[in-house]
Amino acid sequence: SALYCVFGNPVAHSRSPDIHHAFANQKADDLRYEKREAPLDDFAGALHTFRADGGQGANVTVPFKEQAFELCDAVTERALQAGAVNTLWWEGDQLNGDNTDGAGMVQDIRENLGWQIQGKRVLVLGAGGAVRGVMGPLLAEKPTLVRVANRTAEKAEILARRFMDGSNSPVLGSGLEGLAGQFDVVINAISAGLHGEMPALPGGLLAEGAVAYDMVYGKEPTPFMRWAEDQGAKAVSDGLGMLVEQAAEAFEVWRGWRPETAPVMAMLR
Numbered sequence: 068s069a070l071y072c073v074f075g076n077p078v079a080h081s082r083s084p085d086i087h088h089a090f091a092n093q094k095a096d097d098l099r100y101e102k103r104e105a106p107l108d109d110f111a112g113a114l115h116t117f118r119a120d121g122g123q124g125a126n127v128t129v130p131f132k133e134q135a136f137e138l139c140d141a142v143t144e145r146a147l148q149a150g151a152v153n154t155l156w157w158e159g160d161q162l163n164g165d166n167t168d169g170a171g172m173v174q175d176i177r178e179n180l181g182w183q184i185q186g187k188r189v190l191v192l193g194a195g196g197a198v199r200g201v202m203g204p205l206l207a208e209k210p211t212l213v214r215v216a217n218r219t220a221e222k223a224e225i226l227a228r229r230f231m232d233g234s235n236s237p238v239l240g241s242g243l244e245g246l247a248g249q250f251d252v253v254i255n256a257i258s259a260g261l262h263g264e265m266p267a268l269p270g271g272l273l274a275e276g277a278v279a280y281d282m283v284y285g286k287e288p289t290p291f292m293r294w295a296e297d298q299g300a301k302a303v304s305d306g307l308g309m310l311v312e313q314a315a316e317a318f319e320v321w322r323g324w325r326p327e328t329a330p331v332m333a334m335l336r
């Protein structure tokens with residue numbers, strides 16, 4: 068059977084094996100998908116070992132996505148934009164990389180949730196690796212504007228400048244303090260969002276009918292989701308759908324057919 072894995076550290080809680088096995092079972096596709104905890108100081112070694120074990124491709128999660136990007140011989144345009152890779156596969160000795168996170172998020176927002184990004188004012192909270200991963204596909208939806216707000220304002224400004232190049236929509240970076248304006252779609256990528264507190268944000272950021280999306284997921288609504296509901300959001304979602312959709316996108320790259328995501332989301336819920 069074909070061998071795949073997810074690399075992370077930690078990786079014990081990853082749902083990716085369940086997701087990919089569920090995809091494979093839809094067509095009796097014979098694949099094995101493991102968790103591999105790579106040492107923090109030797110991702111390259113872990114990758115090499117996996118290939119020697121017969122691995123054909125892998126997903127990459129925190130904190131190895133940037134290193135994976137550096138190790139690739141060829142990457143897709145969207146991986147280049149992100150400067151990070153979450154999907155790897157070999158063709159002979161050539162290591163290829165893609166980044167399916169942004170496509171997964173947009174797919175979940177547009178197709179599963181039925182929310183529109185085109186023509187909307189988008190606020191992104193955070194300016195770390197997760198934001199870099201989704202900005203390209205987000206801008207491809209043609210929002211009216213994207214405001215990136217981050218605790219460290221300078222990181223948001225640098226990121227905004229970088230994605231402004233070649234974008235049809237204005238991209239503006241700023242700090243969280245003094246954040247103003249009204250937004251139709253608010254996306255949270257502050258990694259403290261799952262367990263920690265939401266940073267204090269000014270009221271009134273959500274326009275009438277605004278929707279809110281958290282890139283993380285959990286059993287309970289996240290602090291960001293509760294904040295958005297308090298602020299009058301019309302709809303809120305966690306990022307479980309993004310997880311499943313980015314996996315489907317990776318699966319298609321590897322196996323050449325697109326799995327159904329809805330039954331897998333139902334299974335995970």
Ligand code: ATR
Nearest residue numbers: 193194195196197198217218219222257258259266
């Ligand atoms: P990820 O891969 O999840 O994006 P990251 O690249 O480390 O991880 O980025 C973490 C993001 O969460 C950053 O935007 C970070 O803000 P800074 O750039 O100012 O560090 C944000 N973040 C983490 N903890 C935070 C907190 N307690 N309050 C506000 N922002 C926080």
